[in-house]
């Protein structure tokens with residue numbers, strides 16, 4: 001690959017002589033979707049994610065190490081890469097990493113690698129055009145309330161609502177639309193906003209995706225009662241206007257898609273708690289400290305950075321990744337008596 005990028009010039013890569021196998025887990029699921037956390041720092045303190053304290057230790061790898069790992073994953077058939085965090089826009093050099101990923105090509109599909117980003121949007125307005133120009137395909141912006149006061153109560157950062165609105169507008173202007181808006185519903189915090197979000201989707205031409213709250217928060221406040229389940233969201237939206245189901249874009253799509261009876265607006269509902277979709281899971285995660293997580297709810301991480309730094313070749317890394325993916329969990333056990341909270345919280349895993 002003819003790279004002119006500062007990242008790979010700093011870390012020349014060895015291409016395998018022969019093509020690798022596609023990644024498939026022990027349950028026969030094809031793994032095509034990688035989420036990379038480029039930092040576990042965040043500038044928000046969302047109540048459903050982080051503690052209010054500032055004392056945490058953070059860990060990040062040099063971007064060239066992420067670039068090399070991404071390259072190895074693409075050789076294994078990864079087609080979609082989502083950059084996340086922590087807050088990915090805090091990461092210096094992010095545009096270089098996106099430019100780098102945009103040069104990668106899959107042997108298994110003629111399509112370019114789909115590069116997506118999940119952000120809280122706080123720093124987005126001045127960066128949106130640069131992200132698009134670097135090669136970003138799609139963007140998801142987290143926004144947990146349409147009402148500024150409720151929003152600030154969740155993020156615990158004054159002025160955050162206006163910053164995120166500016167970020168959404170800038171992303172649309174930069175051609176990163178249709179923008180997806182992620183809203184984690186928390187009973188007692190923002191479940192009163194469901195109807196307002198329906199109007200927001202219709203008015204602003206964004207896809208609003210409601211996410212059921214999962215037990216991945218630092219403060220360990222999750223109980224089944226805090227979850228607003230899919231059935232309740234659907235019932236509430238139907239009172240705004242009748243909902244019409246839309247077909248899935250992809251078999252492993254996490255969201256159930258809907259529009260309204262006039263075709264205006266789009267709503268997604270991601271219901272890992274009340275309607276798990278593990279059977280179609282195509283995802284694997286790489287934490288900001290270079291560890292594979294085969295499931296959000298894993299009890300263990302699998303280190304890649306140690307072997308890489310000790311000199312493992314790309315072929316050796318591919319073999320290690322294949323061995324780890326082979327043992328991917330069949331499903332999560334949220335809500336079951338044997339459920340164990342995962343070893344890390346969302347901000348440290350990468351959402």
Ligand code: SAM
Nearest residue numbers: 049085086087119120142182213214216346351
């Ligand atoms: N900072 C970025 C952001 O705010 O989008 C990216 C990281 S954040 C961890 C990724 C996504 O995970 C966000 O949409 C966030 O709302 C979601 N999330 C965090 N904790 C969650 C939880 N306990 N249950 C469900 N979703 C959660």
